[in-house]
Structure formats: structure tokens, C-alpha cells
Amino acid sequence: MLPTIPEIPLHPRAACTLLRSLSPSHLRQAQQLHSHTTISGDSLRYPLLVNHLISFYSRSGHPFLSSLVFSSALTKTHISYTSLASAFASNGLPHLSLSLFRTIHSLRLPLDDRALPIFAKACASAADARLGRCVHSLACRTGFSSNVFVGSSLVDMYAKSGHLFDARRLFDEMPVRNVVSWGGLIHGYSLSGETEMGLCLFREAVRDRDVGVNDFTLSCIVQMCGVDTLLELGAQTHALCLKTGFGSSSFVGSSLVSLYSRCGSVEDARRVFAGIGFKNLGAWNSMMVAFAVHGRTESAFWLFRLMGEAGVRPNFITFLSLLSACSHAGLVEEGKRYFAMMGDHGIEPGHQHYACMVDLLSRAGRLSEAVEFIINMPIEPPESAWGALLTGCRIHKDIKTAAFVAERLLALNSHASGLHMLLTNAYAAAGMYEEAAKARKAMRDRGVKKETGLSWIEFDSRVHTFVSGDRSHPLSGEIYQKLDELGEELERLGYVADTSVVLRDLGGEEKRRVAAHHSERLAVAFGLISFPADRPIRVMKNIRVCGDCHTVFKFMSRCTGRTIILRDNNRFHHFVGGSCSCGDYW
Template sequence: MVCALPSISCCTISSLTIEKRQSLQSSPKSSLGTLETQLLHKFNSVSELKIVHSLLIKSGTPLSELPLSRVASVCALTPSFLYAQRIFQQVGQPEIVTWNCCLRDFAESDTPFNAILLFHQLQRHNVCPDSFTCSFVLKACVKLMDLSHGRIIHALVVKLGLLVNLVLQNVILHLYASCGEMSDAILLFDKMSQRDIVTWNTMITQLVKRGDIASAYKMFSEMPDRNLRSWTAMIAGFVRCRKPKKAIDIFKEMEQVGLKPNEATVVAVLSACADLGALDLGSRLHDYSNKSGFKANVLICNTLIDMYIKCGCLEAAKDVFEGMKKRTVVSWSAMIQGLALHGNADEAFGLFFRMTQAGVNPNGVTFIGLLNACSHMGLVNKGRAFFARMTNDFAITPGIEHYGCMVDLLSRAGLLQEACEFIKEMPIKPNAAVWGALLGGCKVHKNVEMAEVAMRHLHELDPHNDGYYVVLANTYSEAKKWEDAARVRKLMRERGLKKTYGWSSITVDGLVHEFVAGDESHSQSEEIFEKWKQLLVPLRLKGYVPNTSVVLLDMEEDEKEKYLFRHSEKLAVVFGLINLAPRETVRIFKNLRVCEDCHAAFKLLSEIVKREILVRDRSRFHCFKDGSCSCKDYW
């Protein structure tokens, strides 16, 4: 039995497009194939559905010929919901199957809330949901981060006895975890009688996102089975929490079990290589990416640029950049920032010009790179011009980072009063980094009074940052104000602050060697000290005189010299000279600013040993070659 012919008014017929009416008039009534082709799958509204419905009835065609999923989609959120239900009943197909198709489409669309609205329709009209219904609505809740509706569906799942369905449990787990309800997620996880790899990966991924790397790694260690996603999530987690060495260790474990990285894994490991300066592994991953067809992946290329820049391989970064068929603003900005860090300000400016000529609009990160280029080379007027262009030419509102760059630029150049006035006139409240930039300039230019002004603000903004106290104490020491320096150090002790000790690292044959000042723990310590004594002879002949003024401790001159000679960067460089092949570049990574004495020594040493010495300190690169440095002694 078929449904009664719906009433169709002249008004309804006139609502059809002219094209559809013409096709109706020209189609023979007996030609069902033509009717199907022209009308059956083209209706977009309830009124058009009713016209198609009437034509099926007139031609004696079964209602099963109607595309039921389309019927559901046009009627789902309208008062004609019951009309669709009657059609499904006539066809004899369980209506929840069709509604589920509609729910899935809504959940996966750009308007997932429609899935929740449809679910309420089903509830109002007593349509009994099944596990698929709940799954699709929960997925919509996840996309919307809609915890309130998610809890309703969770309760319904329990009421219907569907909680034994592992897929449903995983979606509910994902909902709680992605909405930040980790206590509920952990409770559900602990109560689950069965788990699969999706369950474990969900928990690990969400714990990593929330910075709970310890709990994530504990779960990772307890997993009965792991797939590539498990390993990649853990690697990315350690990169995110600034533990690149651990990330690389996990990657090497992954390789040992025979898994090959995908594109997401490559990006995570390259980021770790960039942070650690692991050039050998980064280069190997570059080759692997090319062989695996990842060369067109813009994200990988951008990460490669960043990795090569941070490992001091500027030319390799340029090769990747120039070889890219498609570049984003991130690609251009990364390259500009890299040129700035290496002291190539003119190249950075030229690349910015190329960028604008190519029709790529810069963003705030682009201008941070440009302002850094100006700061590292003391180009004050150029920096002022770029800062003005941000707003005037590109409608970019300067952020706190841009103001910090400007204060750094002015402070490094010795314009401390102007820098202080600039801070006072900022339209946004200066943060600790801004005042810290001024404090750093005060140390360079030995301005105690201005340093005290900056420190008063830093006491309020970041009272537990040991670095600021150390800079102030060193500023006092350089001014021979030993009592004031001692007072600052005493204040640090009272507040439980410990000085961050300087360290330097070098990678040889894939193994990272770390040194601290005066380090005697290394297996080659005696050889390093002896080699330094030998190098001192030609260094002194070249005019090297130990700069004991950088030792900000009240001690005898000979003791100061001994202290100088065991700076961490010197130990790392000498270790490199002993263990690296002749002519191979010595690449050093230091967590603090390179000292003036080491800087002077490395310039002369690069000429004596006839090789490049590359030092990355906390703010820039120093490339020592043939007796000079790329920073031109301005850093």
C-alpha cells in the first residue's frame, strides 16, 4: 500500500525552478528512467520532495526508489519530520538506519550542531536510537566541545545497555579528554573492561596536549601494543615539553622495533633535532623524506628550514627554501628569521622584498624576524622604519613581542633613555621580557641606575626568574660594586633561587657531549686541558690577552685566568678540535650568552686551526672564520 497523494498547490508547483518544470513537461510519463535521472536525486526541499513523491505515485513506481537518505536530510530539521517517517514506514526499512546516515553527514559537516538538533527530533518522535546513533551524536559533541550534550548521550548509552560497545566507550573517552575533563576520562579508562589501541592513543594524546608528559609516558610504557601513532604522539609530547633528547631516544627505539616514520613523525623528530642541534639525524631524515615522497609536504620543508638554521647550516636551509614549489608565509618568515640569527641582515631585507613581490602578505612573525635582524646588527633607523611599516603598510597591530624587539634594538645600541621612554609610551602593559631587554642593554653598557629601574619592575612581574637577578648582580660586579652584587646574590638565596649554570654541547658521531664550566668529569678532560695549553701558545702570539674582567668574582688574577680557561664553550670547542676530522666545522650550542673572552679567543683560533667554529648562544649565531666573526663584534 502506498502513501496517499500529498496535496500539491499551484503555489508549490511554481516554487520549482523553470529548468525542473521544463524537464517535467518534456519527460514522457511512462519513462521512469528519464524521470529518475532528471528528478529523483535532485530535490532540495520538502516541497520538491512532495512533487517527486506524487510523480512516483502517478507512475506506479515503488517508494523504495526514493533516495531515503536525501529524504531524511531535507526533512530532518523541519516540521515535515513526520512526513519522512511515514515514507520510511511505507518502504519498510528500519527508519533509524536512514536517520543514522543523516546524523553521520551532519556530524562530519561544517555544521555538526545539526546532528544534535536531529537527535532531539528523534527523541521527541520516539525513534529508538542504537549504538550508531549515539556514536555520530558524540562525534558532533567532540567537534563542538559540547560536554553538556555529551553527558546526556553518555547517560543514554548506559540506560540502553550499550556501554559494552568499545567504539562508543572510545568516543565518550575522547569527548571527556578533549574537553579537559581528564579526571572523568581517567575514571572511565580505569573502569573499561576492554581497551584497544585507540583507547590508549586517545589518553596519551590528550595527556600530552595538557602537558602531563609523565602520565602520558607511564601509559605509553604500559601499552600492550603500540602503533605508529602511539610513538609519534610520545615523540611530539617530549618535543612540546622541551625534552628533545628524550624525543630522539624514543624515535630511535621506534626504529629498532622496525617502524618507519610517517610525515607527522618526521616533523616531530626534526623539531627535536632543531632544539638539540642534532644535525646528523636531521640530515638523515631529510634524505628519508625525499626518498619517501614527502618533498612536497610544506610542513616538513618548513621544519627542515628551521632545523638547518638552528643547526647552523644556513646554506642547507636556503637550498630547502629555494627548492620549494609552494611556500607559505611560515616558509618566508622562517628563512628571514634564520638570516637574522646568522647576522645576514641585508639578505633578510632582500628576502622580505622578494616575499612582498611574490604577493605573500607578511604577518607578525615576519616582522619579529626583521626587527631581530636590525637588533643584531644595530640598525636602529631601519628597525624604526619596519616597526612603522607594520601598521602603515600591512595593518598589523604590534604585539608585545614587537615592542620587546624594539626595546632590545634601542637598548643594545645604547639608547637606554629612549628605550625607557618607549616602554612608558607603549599602548599595552609591558611584560617581563620587555623590561628584561632593557636590563640586558644596561649590563652591556654598564648603566647601573637604569638597571635598577628595570629591576624594580621585574621584581613585580617575574620575581622568581633567576636570570634577571644574575644580570643585575653582574652589572654591579662590572661596576666594582661588590657589596651591591653580594646583596643581590643574598636575595636570591633567601628566595630559593639558584643561578642557571652555563653549559655547552657538541655532537660527535651522533653522540651529544655536554660541558659545564670547570668540567673535569668528561673522560677526555685531561686531554682537553692539555690541548688548550698547547693552543694558548699561538693564541698569545696572535695577540690574545685573557679578558679577566668577564670573571665577575672578587679573586686573584691568576685564579680568574684559570676560571676563564675552563669556560664550557672553550672545553666544547677543544673537544671538537680533538675529535672531529680536519677542516670539519666545530658546532657548539650554549644555553647562555657567549662571553667576551671566549668570543675573542675563538676569532683567533679559527685562523690558527684553519676551520670554522660555529657557536649558537641563547640569542644568535656566531660564525668564526679566518679571524673574524659574523656578528661583527656586535651582540
């Protein structure tokens, strides 16, 4: 039910009460009320009404309307200034907020315990720790530093700007801390990748009855588990979310969806998504991403329709996921359609969208079209776009285009290791080993290092990491033995090793040995000997999965009856009963 605004003149106080009761989506009603009060002159004269209008427009995400009210008002109090500063700070305009603070300062208006947190927030959002320190010392001078709101906002400011040491010191000095102060510090450790420290604090907060955790803390921890693909710990945290009643929060839910998706379980992701009470944009997007990386293209399209029906407007992430879903399935026309649709939604394509389009076209073998697309891009083509083009060159053995990119790379003087490796691979795939060797040499000459291939697997709350030919694992003996046994069985089933994936100049037998001991194979073998028979083997890899390993896993899933889920730098591969979910299109 939408509240209707009466046509009769409203007393300013009544207008304030009404504004307070409006939800952020009632923009139209607020504007109607605003125009009434402008005609009567009330909104110019009554600071109370001015302030209410400023904060309503801020809440509904329209800081410039707040600013309009502010500048037309004849009477302003320090609260009007603070409210507008808050509108800017909460709507991604920290610099406007900060300049307003300079005005407040020069007008000698009070900077109290309400204004300081906004000030700190603006510094955090602008990642300006230097100015943040000034806020801190101002808070100390004015005696507000012991205020829990002021303190928490400063902890957050230091944490966000990467000054974890200062965040911790301030946190330790705070006389009173609450769930927000704890959450801010935990978030800081999460941002700096200090998972252990973050988890430590989290456990302490859970144990402390006076502190406790809330949806913010939980979503933060789940996110950490997701980033580190810690499925076991993440699932335990999920249980805690349910126990504490935060299981259906959209923030916690989005993080959980992302956790399960990153850990390879799109089914669990879907279950969590279904249970989210009010699904906000983040929730829809996290599910969209999950469908995209798992190659559930139809589900992604379906979700997009559902989202529209729910009245949620897609943003650039939504479209990025849709485009990558199209790319994984080779659906060029659909991809073009979604790309064009962005304009209808008023979304400017970013460099990622352009790169995704190049990826879509070139994987599908439309390399000349991809080149044309790159050349006509309204922005400087990002490195990822060149990379996508090279991937297409490798798949479709297109030497001409590869040479074209090589020239551009030279001009760009790129040091991205990935690009050089892609070029090498593109030549090697077409059997041009001399060109491949040259590309490798060019890469070495520029001091570009190849990224080491790593594969990891979680077992018993520990992450086991492998590199190619690794013998450092305690179960190394068993792992290699398992691979030998399986190798023989696979050959009986018709598997023939494809050593073209090994680019080094080695003898045939030697090449076979190298490919057979790639990091992903060691990790999968470890899973095979350690996991119970019904548990899927989930392996993560930082670079692209090797073609021969991909074939091997298909055979392995058939002869062992196990499900193998492998995530590489681009997507997930689900190997079941002899085939892969990517349909060998990757």
C-alpha cells in the first residue's frame, strides 16, 4: 500500500512525520510533498523540514536532490550541514562530503559525536587515511574519542584504508566496544587477507556474550571462507547463521551463495538462495554468478527473467555474469542481445563487458569479428580483451590473428605473464613450436615470470596444495602409486596421452611423465585416496586446466564412479560418468 499525499496544505510538522514514515522507494510521494511545501514556502523556512527532506532523498539514493533542498533553503542549522554531508558520504560521493566538512569547519559549526562518524566514513570511502588521522585527533581533542560510534567508525576507517595496526590499537584503547567495533576490525583482517586473525577474533566475539555476532559479522566470515574456498569451515559457519537466525538475511545469504558456488556446489548455492527472505540485488547477482561459472546457462537466463518479474533492476555485475554464461556456452547471438540490453537499462559497458564480448566471439571461432570488435571499442582495449582473443587463437589454431596480437603486445610492452603464456600456447597449439619458443624467450627477456600452477583441495579442515611434480606431501608415495594404477586402467579404456600440452622440448616419455604429474592430477589423486567414496572431489586451480588432465578426469570419473569438480581460473568443470559439464568447450 502506497501512502497518498493529501492535496490540502500540510503543517510542516505533519510533513516531517510523513517523510519519516516513507520508505526509500516512495520517491514519487516525497517529491509531491516536496513541491507542496515549496509552493507554500515551508520547505525554505523550516530547518526541520529541510533536514527531513535532505535525509529522505539520501535514504532513497538521490544525494543531488538532497543537495538541491539544501541550497534552496533559506534557514539552515548545523544539522542541515551534517545531514547533507551524510547524504554525500552514504551515496558514494566522499569528496563532496569532505569539502562540506571544510565548510562546516570554516563556519565554526559544531563537529559533534554525530558528525564525526560521518566524517570518518567519508575518509574511509575516499580511502584517505591521512585525513582520517586528522578526524581521529579531532575526536581526541574534543573528547569524543571514547564514544563507541566515533570509535567504531574510526576503526572501520583505518581498517578500510589498510592501516590494520592503527585499527587494532584504537580498538584496544576503546573503553566500550560493541558488535560493530568488532565487526569492523574483523572486516579489516578479511580485507587484508589475514584469514587466521579474522577467524580468531570471530571466535572470541562468538564466545563473548556481551559482544556476539550479527548478520554483518557472519556475512564477513562466510565471505572469507568463500574467498579461501574453505567449504568445511564455511558450512559450519552456515550452521551458526541458521542457529542465530541470520540464515535468511540477504547479506549473509549472498555470501553463502557465493561460498557454495566458489567451493563447487551450485546445488547448495541454489538451496540457500531459495531461502533468502527478501532478495536484494546482491543476492540475485550472487546466484547469477554461480549459474554462470558452473555453466548453467539456461538457469542464468531463467534467473534473469525471474529477477525482472520481481522488479529488481540489473546492474553491471548482472550483465557481466550473463555475458560470461553466454561465453561458456558459445551463445553468440544471446550474448549480443544482452550486451545491447545494457543500454536499455542505462548501464555503460565497462572494460570487463568488452573483454567478455571478445571472449564470446573468439571462443566461438569468430575471430575476425572479435578483432573488429576490439578495434572499434570506444575504450582502450583492456589486456583481458587481448587475452580473450589469444585464447580464441589457441582453440581455433588461428596463427594470423595470434601474430597480430603479438605485435600489439610488443607495442603495449605488456608484462602480464598470462598474456605471454597465452601467446606461447596459441603458437604451440598450432604446432608452431619455433614461434612458441620465440614467444617464451621474449617473455623471459622482459623479465616476465610464468605464474606457477597450483592446485589445492580441502580435507580435514586443512588445505592441501600441490605444484606440478610435487613430492612434498606426506602421502606422496600413495598419490603417485594411485596415479600409476589408474593410468593403466585408463589406457585399457582407450585413453591416449596427449603430450602436446607440454610445451617444453622433451622426449615423448618424459613429456608424458610431466603431464601425468600436473598439480591438478596430484590433488585429484589425493582426493581419491582420502575422501569417502560418495564425496565429490573438489579441486581448485589458479590457472587454466590442462587439456590432457581434462581428458584424464573424464576417464577417471567413469572408471571410479566418482564426481570430480575442478575449478580453474575461468569456470567450473564437473566430471561425472565420463563427461564434463563444459561439454569440452572451454
